[in-house]
Structures are given as structure tokens and as C-alpha cells.
Amino acid sequence: MARAFLFVLDSFGIGHATDAERFGDAGADTYGHIEAAAARSEADRAGLRQGPLSLPNMRGLGLDHAAALAAGRDRAPGHVPTGFFGAADEKSSGKDTPSGHWEMAGVPVPFEWGYFPETVPTFPAELTDRLIAEADTPGILGNCHASGTEIIARLGEEHIRTGRPICYTSADSVFQIAAHESHFGLSRLYALCETARRLVDEYNIGRVIARPFVGENAGTFERTANRRDYAVPPPEPTLLDRVIAGGGHVLAVGKIGDIFAHQGVSEVRKAAGNMALFDATLDAMEEAEEGDLVFTNFVDFDTLYGHRRDVAGYAAALEAFDRRLPEALARLRQGDVLILTADHGCDPTWTGTDHTRERIPIIGTGPGLDTGSIGLRSTYADIGETIAAHLGLAPGRHGKALLPAQSADA
Numbered sequence: 001m002a003r004a005f006l007f008v009l010d011s012f013g014i015g016h017a018t019d020a021e022r023f024g025d026a027g028a029d030t031y032g033h034i035e036a037a038a039a040r041s042e043a044d045r046a047g048l049r050q051g052p053l054s055l056p057n058m059r060g061l062g063l064d065h066a067a068a069l070a071a072g073r074d075r076a077p078g079h080v081p082t083g084f085f086g087a088a089d090e091k092s093s094g095k096d097t098p099s100g101h102w103e104m105a106g107v108p109v110p111f112e113w114g115y116f117p118e119t120v121p122t123f124p125a126e127l128t129d130r131l132i133a134e135a136d137t138p139g140i141l142g143n144c145h146a147s148g149t150e151i152i153a154r155l156g157e158e159h160i161r162t163g164r165p166i167c168y169t170s171a172d173s174v175f176q177i178a179a180h181e182s183h184f185g186l187s188r189l190y191a192l193c194e195t196a197r198r199l200v201d202e203y204n205i206g207r208v209i210a211r212p213f214v215g216e217n218a219g220t221f222e223r224t225a226n227r228r229d230y231a232v233p234p235p236e237p238t239l240l241d242r243v244i245a246g247g248g249h250v251l252a253v254g255k256i257g258d259i260f261a262h263q264g265v266s267e268v269r270k271a272a273g274n275m276a277l278f279d280a281t282l283d284a285m286e287e288a289e290e291g292d293l294v295f296t297n298f299v300d301f302d303t304l305y306g307h308r309r310d311v312a313g314y315a316a317a318l319e320a321f322d323r324r325l326p327e328a329l330a331r332l333r334q335g336d337v338l339i340l341t342a343d344h345g346c347d348p349t350w351t352g353t354d355h356t357r358e359r360i361p362i363i364g365t366g367p368g369l370d371t372g373s374i375g376l377r378s379t380y381a382d383i384g385e386t387i388a389a390h391l392g393l394a395p396g397r398h399g400k401a402l403l404p405a406q407s408a409d410a
Ligand SMILES: O=P(O)(O)O[C@H]1O[C@H](CO)[C@@H](O)[C@H]1O
Pocket: 097, 146, 147, 148, 149, 169, 170, 171, 172, 173, 174, 176, 209, 211, 303, 307, 353
């Protein structure tokens, strides 16, 4: 009986990647900087959390050992991890969510994404003219690089007044559209994103993202859980397709379905917020059968705290996740493997509001599986290949399994 559980703590990097310099991210360290800030009581917030970062369960599995590996430190913490642990660099050229997820599912991105320049306007006029004409809107607002919460505070009222959608981008290969759920309309926003998706294909843009919000003025605008991502499909079949071809099911929790453009997804289970995502994941763990993969993205780390440069919020979210981890561990049965990882960094102490190019942690466990170091890996694809080997699937082309094959039968 083999089942696999893959939990992505979105943006939980553990130190700058080999090629971080190229991104202006040399020195970034999402985990390390949150930990250090908390140790200095700089991640305290009344009513939320205080003091040093408390992650006993992830540390027990080997999180700090993974961080030591990522930093090239010989001296790891004294305790012996109860899981297997390692760190990985990313092969794909982008530090975005689809690149990270596809690569961990065995398929690094073999091409360069298109990006919009840091100019105002950022979008080419031919693109916005066509969007305005096809979508029949009186123009657009934004047309720049921005943080999603700042731009709705700045332009939300004008948007309501004029009916012009707010279009913006970031260091990622994205075209984002923010619009008011009732004044503009949610289905109208989705339709506009579908049009945009078609139009940005020729610019090689990874994702169009619908960013609906509610509220009546700058002080009360709030984004809702009705975000929708329109990604291009992965460039070749991923682990998800291979699981299904092997007779298993892929239970995609959170935004995993969208990230894979629904390729290789048997069931989508959406939930709003990390705790609801955890509940949905536990249900999926109960229901998963032999050969199945439960794949969850815990999005809050990135969206609510990393991009918002909220150290205390990020620390509290990690602690809340860690407190619930025993519930997942308790559901592991003989033949199961659980891997915790991340898709990129988003250091809340870093300049700007974008992702950071970092190594990711790989920590995992399962009854009877080996413990100890799996080393520093050169591609996230080793995660997907580990799961493939564990489920008895044929090896893929881009990575190597991390665990000895016999472990799966233990
Ligand atoms: O600032 P918000 O709208 O959250 O945008 C962030 O979310 C996008 C998708 O992860 C990233 O490209 C980043 O720009």
C-alpha cells in the first residue's frame, strides 16, 4: 500500500540559491530571517505571537538540518531528526509559483518566461488596446508593477467610479486584474481574464490572475478567496499525469489544480486559508487510496505574509501550521510518504514585495522510511521522482529519487 502526500508551504525558502545574485536576491533567507527576527523579539505582535520561533514538529523532522545544508554549515543542531531532510536549488529560470510546482512535479521549465518591464506603462499598447476593445471596458487602470493590496487601496475607488479594471504585474510572469466583486462583477472579471489569457499567450506569460475584492473605500477594500489563476499548461506530462496513468488519483487541494492548468488532476478541493486547507488535506488523507497523491498548496505564507513583508504574520502562520502537523503525521500508514517543501522564497525582511530566489527545504517521513540527510539537490524534480519511485511509477527524465527504492516497500 503506497500513498504520497506533498505539502507545499508556498514561499518557505531556506536561504539564497546558487544563482540568487542574478535575481538581486543574494542573502535572502525566508526561514532564517524570520527566525532571527523572532529571536530578537522583532516578530512580536500583541494578541498574535511573541518571542522565538516555535516549530517543534518541523524541526523534529529535520527543518534546521535542511537549513544548515542549504547554508553550507557543517554544524547542524544537536538532535537527531526523525525524518529525512535536504535542500534543493531550482533549475527553472523563474522564481514563480508554476515554475516551482512544475519542477517539483518532475518538469523544470525549459524556456524563459516573458516578463513585463518595470516601466509605466508596463504593458505594450497593442496588448492593452486589444484587451480594452475585446472586453468592451472604458480603459484600464494601473498598467504598472505593483503589490496587489497597495494598488487596490490606491486605485480601487477610481475603479468603482469609472468601471476600469486594475491591471498590474510583478517580477513574475503574470498579468493580474483586480476588480470589485459586485461593482464590476465576478463573472465579468473571470471573462475578462479569459480574454487576457488568450491575448498574453504571444508574450509567453505564465499566468493571468483574477484578483476580486470587496469593500467600499480605500480603508475597507479586501481581496476575497475568489482569486482564480489562468496558467498555461506544463510543457510536458508531470508527476500528476504519471500518477493518473498508473491508476492513481491526484487530489489537488487549494490552488494546485489552477497551477497545473488542471492537467493530471482528478479532484480539486478548494479552501480559504491555511487552516481550512489543512482540514481539507486531512480529509483527503483519510480518503486517499493506494497509488494516490494528495498535493496541497498552503498559500497564506506567500500571499498574506511574504508579499506583504509581514514578519510577525509569517512567523505566526508557520507556528499555526506546525501545531497542526501532528494531525497529518497521525494519519500516515505503512507505505505512506509525506514530504513538506516550498516552491520559492518570499523573504518578508527583503526589499520590495516580490519572491526571492532561494533553496527550498525537503523534509519528509513515513512509517519505515529511511531518516537522515538526502543532501543538497540541484533540482526540485528530485521530489517528484522520489514520489514516483515510492508509488512504483517509472522514473522520469529530469530528477533522481532521494530515497533508496526499497524504502517504499518497508
Ligand atoms: O501583490 P500580489 O497581488 O499578492 O501579487 C503577488 O501574487 C502573484 C502570484 O503569486 C505574484 O506575482 C505577486 O505579484
